[in-house]
Amino acid sequence: MTELLIVFAVSDGVQLMDIAGPADVFAEANTLHGRPLYRSVLAAARTDIRSSCGFSLKADVLLEEISSQAVDTLLIAGAPDAAARPSDPLFTGWLRRQAPRARRYGSICGGVFPLAESGLLDGHVVAAHWADVDTVRQRFPAVAVEPDAIIVQDGALRTAAGVSSGLDLALSLVREDLGEQIARDVARQLVLFYKRPGGQLQYSRQRLLSPAGRSALQHLQRQIMQRPDANYAVDVLARLMRLERRQVTRLFAQETGLSPAQWVEQTRLALARSLLEEGMKPPKVVAAECGFGSARALRRVFQRHLGVTPAEYRKRFGRQI
Numbered sequence: 001m002t003e004l005l006i007v008f009a010v011s012d013g014v015q016l017m018d019i020a021g022p023a024d025v026f027a028e029a030n031t032l033h034g035r036p037l038y039r040s041v042l043a044a045a046r047t048d049i050r051s052s053c054g055f056s057l058k059a060d061v062l063l064e065e066i067s068s069q070a071v072d073t074l075l076i077a078g079a080p081d082a083a084a085r086p087s088d089p090l091f092t093g094w095l096r097r098q099a100p101r102a103r104r105y106g107s108i109c110g111g112v113f114p115l116a117e118s119g120l121l122d123g124h125v126v127a128a129h130w131a132d133v134d135t136v137r138q139r140f141p142a143v144a145v146e147p148d149a150i151i152v153q154d155g156a157l158r159t160a161a162g163v164s165s166g167l168d169l170a171l172s173l174v175r176e177d178l179g180e181q182i183a184r185d186v187a188r189q190l191v192l193f194y195k196r197p198g199g200q201l202q203y204s205r206q207r208l209l210s211p212a213g214r215s216a217l218q219h220l221q222r223q224i225m226q227r228p229d230a231n232y233a234v235d236v237l238a239r240l241m242r243l244e245r246r247q248v249t250r251l252f253a254q255e256t257g258l259s260p261a262q263w264v265e266q267t268r269l270a271l272a273r274s275l276l277e278e279g280m281k282p283p284k285v286v287a288a289e290c291g292f293g294s295a296r297a298l299r300r301v302f303q304r305h306l307g308v309t310p311a312e313y314r315k316r317f318g319r320q321i
Contacts, residue, residue: 004072004177006040007102009063009111011079011091016051017163018077018108022170028186029174037177045091052080063094067101073173074102075158077166078110083135085113092118104173106158108166116140120157127152127161130200148307150200161200167192216241217255224264228271228291232264268292269301276314283310 008019026038044059095118099105107115112128122142127149150165160169175183187194238245252260272290287298302310
């Protein structure tokens with residue numbers, strides 16, 4: 001195979017791990033492959049770049065010089081404040097011209113915003129940091145976001161959700177190019193998950209859903225949050241609100257975007273996450289207190305929403321004793 005040029009397009013405030021993590025994956029693949037297959041370079045609008053952690057960086061090449069080079073993979077690295085940054089027409093215009101020329105292109109974390117502004121994500125499915133999912137959906141309605149995905153491949157497009165998921169993305173590219181064995185060996189050498197257990201929503205800060213909608217609905221929602229172990233079938237909710245069953249279902253959908261059962265389940269899940277993080281109650285006790293009825297039901301809900309078991313969740317996010 002000929003040398004593959006990996007270009008990291010960066011700007012001031014770039015998150016260092018968006019660059020350094022994936023670049024180290026490619027460098028380790030070179031070592032295990034026995035010869036330099038990958039060459040990683042930094043590209044920016046100007047030579048001197050300041051990272052989000054304060055380190056100074058120097059671009060290897062200016063963006064304007066890239067067009068003459070054969071780019072295999074173009075990755076747009078993000079910044080912590082990417083969602084709040086104003087659009088840069090020069091950068092998005094450059095992306096619009098250059099990205100389709102690469103064999104594959106994509107974003108890491110906040111890099112999804114300039115790539116979306118270029119229009120290249122329209123009609124595609126992408127991964128975005130869990131805290132940015134709603135913002136991407138609102139600002140770019142033509143872009144479909146997979147909220148729990150760590151990485152997403154859609155044709156030539158590759159996107160990674162959060163900062164550390166750039167490592168997962170780079171590992172997947174090595175697997176594409178060099179096969180399973182070298183990719184596994186890279187993961188072992190760098191002490192990475194070859195396949196990360198669960199999706200990214202297990203890392204989200206979301207806890208309780210906030211009461212929303214008209215006051216009568218908010219009163220009911222607060223009651224559910226205070227007594228999650230009670231019976232909240234739709235017929236019960238209808239009696240509590242003195243409404244018809246269809247009216248309750250319609251009200252929840254209009255005011256929260258969820259069905260009554262979905263709102264109750266997500267609230268119970270948020271409470272269970274808090275109990276697992278903050279205490280040492282057995283899963284069956286957590287299940288009972290949160291209204292799941294049994295440890296098996298709690299496990300099913302965790303796996304469906306977060307991709308991990310309650311025990312695995314506590315091991316990762318529980319208080320250290």
